[in-house]
Amino acid sequence: MKYNIITFFALLFCSGVAFGQKVITLENNLVKYDVVYNNDSLYLSNFNLKSDTLNYVKSKSKGFSFVLNDTEYSGFSKWNLDKVKRVKTDKTTQRVILTLKPKGEKTFKIFVNYEMYDNHPFIRKWITFENTGKEDFKIESLNVQDIYTSMNNTWAMVLNNYGRMKHLMKYEGDWDDPVVVIEQANSKQGMALGNEAMGILKRTAFQSEGMHDNVQVGLTHPNQDFPFRKWFKPKQSWTSPKTFIGLYHGYRDGFQMINNEVNKFVKTALKPRIYDLKEKPTFVYNTWYPFRTHISDTLIRRVAKAAAECGVKEFIIDDGWQVNAHGKSSIRGWGENYGDWHVDQNKFPGGLKPTFDYIKSLGMKPGLWISIGSATKDSKVYQEHPEWFVQKPDGSTGNLHFQSPVDNGFYSASFGTGWKDYMKETILRLVKDYGLAYAKMDLAVVTSPYVNDTKQSGSYAKDHPDYRDHNESFTVLYENMLKMFDELHEEAPELFIDCTYETTGKVHLMDYATAEHAEGNWLSNIEDPAPVGPMRVRQLAWWRSPAVPASSLVIGNLPMDTDDIDLTMKSLIGTLPIVLGDPDKLPVEKRQEMRSWADWMDQMQERFDYMSYRKDLEGFGEPREGYWDGWQRINYDTQEGGILGVFRQGAKESARMVYPSELNENATYEINLAPSGKHVITATGKELMERGFQVVINKKYGGELFEVSKVIIP
Numbered sequence: 001m002k003y004n005i006i007t008f009f010a011l012l013f014c015s016g017v018a019f020g021q022k023v024i025t026l027e028n029n030l031v032k033y034d035v036v037y038n039n040d041s042l043y044l045s046n047f048n049l050k051s052d053t054l055n056y057v058k059s060k061s062k063g064f065s066f067v068l069n070d071t072e073y074s075g076f077s078k079w080n081l082d083k084v085k086r087v088k089t090d091k092t093t094q095r096v097i098l099t100l101k102p103k104g105e106k107t108f109k110i111f112v113n114y115e116m117y118d119n120h121p122f123i124r125k126w127i128t129f130e131n132t133g134k135e136d137f138k139i140e141s142l143n144v145q146d147i148y149t150s151m152n153n154t155w156a157m158v159l160n161n162y163g164r165m166k167h168l169m170k171y172e173g174d175w176d177d178p179v180v181v182i183e184q185a186n187s188k189q190g191m192a193l194g195n196e197a198m199g200i201l202k203r204t205a206f207q208s209e210g211m212h213d214n215v216q217v218g219l220t221h222p223n224q225d226f227p228f229r230k231w232f233k234p235k236q237s238w239t240s241p242k243t244f245i246g247l248y249h250g251y252r253d254g255f256q257m258i259n260n261e262v263n264k265f266v267k268t269a270l271k272p273r274i275y276d277l278k279e280k281p282t283f284v285y286n287t288w289y290p291f292r293t294h295i296s297d298t299l300i301r302r303v304a305k306a307a308a309e310c311g312v313k314e315f316i317i318d319d320g321w322q323v324n325a326h327g328k329s330s331i332r333g334w335g336e337n338y339g340d341w342h343v344d345q346n347k348f349p350g351g352l353k354p355t356f357d358y359i360k361s362l363g364m365k366p367g368l369w370i371s372i373g374s375a376t377k378d379s380k381v382y383q384e385h386p387e388w389f390v391q392k393p394d395g396s397t398g399n400l401h402f403q404s405p406v407d408n409g410f411y412s413a414s415f416g417t418g419w420k421d422y423m424k425e426t427i428l429r430l431v432k433d434y435g436l437a438y439a440k441m442d443l444a445v446v447t448s449p450y451v452n453d454t455k456q457s458g459s460y461a462k463d464h465p466d467y468r469d470h471n472e473s474f475t476v477l478y479e480n481m482l483k484m485f486d487e488l489h490e491e492a493p494e495l496f497i498d499c500t501y502e503t504t505g506k507v508h509l510m511d512y513a514t515a516e517h518a519e520g521n522w523l524s525n526i527e528d529p530a531p532v533g534p535m536r537v538r539q540l541a542w543w544r545s546p547a548v549p550a551s552s553l554v555i556g557n558l559p560m561d562t563d564d565i566d567l568t569m570k571s572l573i574g575t576l577p578i579v580l581g582d583p584d585k586l587p588v589e590k591r592q593e594m595r596s597w598a599d600w601m602d603q604m605q606e607r608f609d610y611m612s613y614r615k616d617l618e619g620f621g622e623p624r625e626g627y628w629d630g631w632q633r634i635n636y637d638t639q640e641g642g643i644l645g646v647f648r649q650g651a652k653e654s655a656r657m658v659y660p661s662e663l664n665e666n667a668t669y670e671i672n673l674a675p676s677g678k679h680v681i682t683a684t685g686k687e688l689m690e691r692g693f694q695v696v697i698n699k700k701y702g703g704e705l706f707e708v709s710k711v712i713i714p
Helices: 011-012 255-270 297-309 352-361 380-384 419-433 470-491 512-517 530-545 565-572 587-607 683-689
Strands: 003-006 022-027 032-036 040-051 065-068 073-074 081-089 093-102 109-115 122-131 137-148 159-160 165-168 179-184 189-195 202-206 214-219 230-233 237-239 243-250 285-287 314-315 367-371 374-376 410-411 436-440 496-499 519-527 552-555 627-634 642-648 653-657 668-673 681-685 692-698 701-710
Touching: 022 093, 022 109, 032 109, 032 122, 040 065, 040 081, 065 109, 073 367, 081 642, 109 255, 122 137, 122 230, 122 255, 137 243, 179 202, 179 255, 189 202, 189 214, 189 255, 202 380, 214 243, 230 470, 237 653, 243 255, 255 512, 297 314, 297 352, 297 587, 314 436, 352 367, 352 419, 367 419, 374 380, 380 587, 419 470, 470 496, 470 512, 496 512, 496 519, 519 530, 530 552, 530 565, 530 627, 565 587, 565 642, 587 642, 587 701, 642 653, 668 683, 681 683, 681 692
Parallel strands: 285 314, 314 367, 367 436, 436 496, 519 552
Antiparallel strands: 003 022, 022 032, 032 040, 065 073, 065 137, 081 093, 093 109, 109 122, 122 237, 122 243, 137 214, 137 230, 159 165, 159 179, 179 189, 189 243, 202 214, 374 410, 627 642, 642 701, 653 692, 668 681, 668 701
16 A cells, blocks of 8 residues: 655645645555645545546545534644554555644544555544543534535435435435445446444434535434434543545446445455354254244254254254243243343253253254343342443333333343443353353344334433433443443354344344444344245345345344245345244255255355355346346455355246356356256356346246356366
8 A cells, every 4th residue: 555644844835735734645556535734724635536537525624523512623623733643554454543632722632543445445534532631521413524525416316225225415314324325427426435333323414514515424413313422531532433435436326336345345344243253154043933932942952953954053042041030931922031041940941051062962053042231120130230220311210122101120221330241241151151152132222123202212310420411321332232242252252143133223223333243133023924025035135235244134034934945045045044933844855955055055155155245236126026136145355156146026027137247257157056056057257247147937936046166177
């Protein structure tokens, strides 16, 4: 990476920059990013692609903005540039850290971090705040990125909601915007705006200042449903979530930026945890549907034996295994015995160890469901530590997960208390005592996807040591939960953490913060039979990937014991394949068929690591009734191959041409039907990408999966 910091006078003057300015330039082989410090101001003066002469930002952008103790600060405020530090974190990554202090004040300082990566047209940015004064202060309305763009408000379009929806003119996004693209189709240029904030705290905006064509990426403002606020005591510091902005030129459809540059940047720079697993789950089973909480050692052994015969690799016991200190078993469908997390001896007389040992003897890894932020009134932990729970405005103990007109004894814990360490030790005990390998973390910790009253969120506790008020509680609860995930990984590196959408806070919510701290996200509960259920799985996967990692999308509850398990399996393989139902109801031949799919997935993962990849398949769009849809999971790093999925969802035509991408033009590839291995075509990468190959699906509702592999020619 080429890297410049031009700081002094003669050189700057000679290059056309006014005397006394300091220019901080980050550049690589694709983009150039210039920050100028001049006359007490720090502003972005240039962010452009090197391959063209188009302008992407206006000559002066304030760069960042926030409100401190009701006073607005931005790059245009009066600052002393105290220090410029460059850090080379590895061979392909470099960082610049600017230390700024407000002129005439000794109350605080900020550290503005910029990071750039070789071969990626992105700049990543975040800010650290430090209280250097003697009084407390608060931060609100934080825009880590605050830029005036050249994207014209008349011609530009906002691609929001994982980049899949289109919006004209002024836009203010929410939790469903981990990445937004501002596209200008007439000039085939645009920019991607990435937001790594957690859950409901994300805010990404376009044209928020009158008719200025500005973009802002950061945290929620006071006028929004879940406003961000952070209080600082003297000597206290805090680092914001990260953001990123990238540029493109040449696409008439801005989503191609997500399908290509963003997809690769997320994998390389953001490093979602699913990619780091040595053994990624390729076939998971969960007991929730149809058994709910009505489980036992006898039932688990019966179901586990059948699941193993189907080739399942991870076996997850859902709600119902646990009991509180009183020892009374759960009898309803859910919502009982939360908090103490003892093993129900009535259901598992020998405890969980014999059950887990049996699961492991069948070649499967054991897992458990755990409500990490909930306890019931009858739990010992609630009775001994009522201060560990969120409070409502009237000071009573709160329930964040569902609306109830009366106190029904279900409470939500606060991760800003000793609850965090209590839950960490509880989960580690399950790992060490029983060999827990997969933890499904569930139910609301900040807000609920099922509650529309935004006031039923966070905690209203007064005089709390970790959060001053309701608004600040959002940040603290999220941050401590993610910190617990990190601490669990430090002590149990191979533990798969499945942080559900109910825990992230909104229906089907998945974002970069979740992916960076947890391997997966139980994204939904779909129980529709085929062909609707498999289509909904493909819709959710299409909607959120390739903006977020497909293999982190854990989509339940499609059952194994269904008439069309073939279409179900093919649809699930586009994400992280998880099945429910009762595998013991499957006849022997169906179990053998499932086993053939499981063995095939193992082979494909070992050869191609397809679980680390997913992009849109050219020419196919959203899965919907009356159309075809498809995806590809080809390893674009090695170009050795991968898999393709093609589906007919009631379309009238029975054949379509398929054009894979990310192949080596000069290499020869073989395409075979999965899982049988039946040969389809042998051709060069160029021929396949330009001419394609035909797929015929005679069933009106059906799908086919294909193996794509490079041929070794002697």
